[in-house]
Amino acid sequence: MKKDLLLDKTGKMLFWEVIFIVLNAMFFGIFLIFVFSSSGGVVVYEQAYAKQIALIIEEAKPVMEVKLNMEEGMKLAEKNNIDFDEIVKIKNNAVIVKLGRKGGYSYSFFNDVNVTASPDIASNKDYIIKVNA
Amino acid sequence: MLNKKKGGKLISVFWLFVLAIVGVGIAAGVSIYHSAEVDIREIEAGNLYEKISNCIIEQGFLIDDVLKEDFNVSDFFEECKLNEEIFGEGSVFYFNVQILDKSENLIKEIRGGDFSFEGDCEIQEEDEEGGKVTAKYYPKCIRKKETILYYENNEIKEAKLEILTASNQVGKKIFAIG
Structure with missing residues (x-):
């Protein structure tokens, strides 16, 4: 079941898409941390x-x-x-x-x-x- | 011609590029905001002017000591309760007190601090055509001239007092407090 979420219609792994989403999440996470820590004042x-x-x-x-x-x-x-x-x-x-x-x-x-x-x-x-x- | 897969990878490269630009923009904005200085140099120059003015003028009269021959800069610092070391080498302040007679001849001049501020202040003053030079890193200056009275040989005489004060202090972040 779990494996199906990571497979496209043809059964191939959505590897690059997963990497892409993880990188985006990391990017925004890092920037949120930066903004909140800077705004300590x-x-x-x-x-x-x-x-x-x-x-x-x-x-x-x-x-x-x-x-x-x-x-x-x-x-x-x-x-x-x-x-x-x-x-x-x-x-x-x-x-x-x-x-x-x-x-x-x-x-x-x-x-x-x-x-x-x-x-x-x-x-x-x-x-x-x-x-x- | 790119196939769909390669086109997808190319778009994500562009997307990362856009994210990088957005990220740099956010970081730059936050850094600029937090490094913004509150500029109180003009207020400080004004405070210094008031302190000197209130010190040497009493009820419209110049205090007697100022015109004495042996009254020097050190005496001035003591009289006006200014810290002489702060106006020493590398000072961020400057003052120039000039006493002129009715014909604008210099009777006495007392000055202290960074003398180079005199030229910097002149550059920033309005010229005859009403033009003005603004320089962000130059000191902020206050220059005022007024008519005052003084005693000489028991006679009341009129004089002009010109006081120029300047401050270029921006403060500093220190990393070790002793």
Whole structure:
């Protein structure tokens, strides 16, 4: 019975047709995987948050405390097993945002201020940026 | 002339070719989308302008320190709370503060960052005929001129202040965070 499905009217094996369908299925499968894995958004969110925080720091006057909603970023970080307090780092006048396992995104700011960044303990969505003198 | 079998194989070769083109197109589209940069250089240049302007002008008057002979670039960085290292070698920022008298003679000039941005900014400005050059990888610039007052020998004098600020920062992906 099974054999009949793979035979044409003359009883010959539909070899090339089967190969053709399998190749098509593999092709679309690979591309679906590629699209869904790319649309995770880690790179896009890292860039957006780093630039947003750098602008906040540049426009802030000491002493100022800013609470930034990073809900989407924190979800991505959690998915990639990144600790919340590792998401935003301020080093050598640069904001570094890390949401994935492969490094992060760095963006510099030009003012000479002491800045600290830490997750808001009260909520799992916000990050607190403190601009000190 | 091809028989039916060979014709079928030929069509599937074309089909694979079409699939390859579609696949490359999808991959290129997704890659372009995810590599798109959010360009905030103009906002940054604006922020730098505001910071410098608010630093050296108080209620329409130029602060006294700026016109002192011994007031140099390092003093300027300290006064305006700008990080001197960020404006050092390989900087992605630039500023030029020029103080001119009523006859447009230069009284004082203070500048920092990548000096080559000055020329890049000039190229992008509108020429006399209203033409403008746009260059994607050139810095984004803000240039403003305003009339200000200052004290000299207890007299109030008028001057022109021209501030040019530029940013060409695009950020970077880093693979190891120390």
